[in-house]
Amino acid sequence: MMKAPKVLIVEDEAIIATDIQYILENSGFHVSDIVSTGEESIERASRMLPDVILMDIKLKGKIDGISAAEHIYKQFRIPIVYISAYGDERTIKKFQSVKCYGFLNKPFEENELKTVIEAALIKNRRLNN
Numbered sequence: 001m002m003k004a005p006k007v008l009i010v011e012d013e014a015i016i017a018t019d020i021q022y023i024l025e026n027s028g029f030h031v032s033d034i035v036s037t038g039e040e041s042i043e044r045a046s047r048m049l050p051d052v053i054l055m056d057i058k059l060k061g062k063i064d065g066i067s068a069a070e071h072i073y074k075q076f077r078i079p080i081v082y083i084s085a086y087g088d089e090r091t092i093k094k095f096q097s098v099k100c101y102g103f104l105n106k107p108f109e110e111n112e113l114k115t116v117i118e119a120a121l122i123k124n125r126r127l128n129n
Helices: 014-025 038-048 065-076 089-096 110-127
Strands: 006-010 030-035 052-056 080-084 103-105
Touching (some): 014 110, 030 038, 052 065, 080 110, 103 110
Parallel strands (some): 006 030
16 A cells, blocks of 8 residues: 655644645645644655645745745655645746746645646656656
């Protein structure tokens, strides 16, 4: 039996993070942790080495999701899927400057979440084989 892919959720709105966790765990993923700041995401990513990170762009703290993702990807090559309520052109251009494995605009459907996570995992496997 295959191990469930580990997902780190980086989301500063607890209700949204809990909803995402529920959806992912009911879809066969393992949520290894939920954090709410860019600083925490870097620390947890280095310690847990999840298979994929679901990263909100706007976070509490000094480091936004894009800066945290850039650091994490350079250090650990963990695929990042961005989530944001801000789908404006400036935000999208900014996150595209970092290796991007997917983007979800809030609110999103359960199927969209599962599909974009699975696609990120497949893309990462192909790039690393």
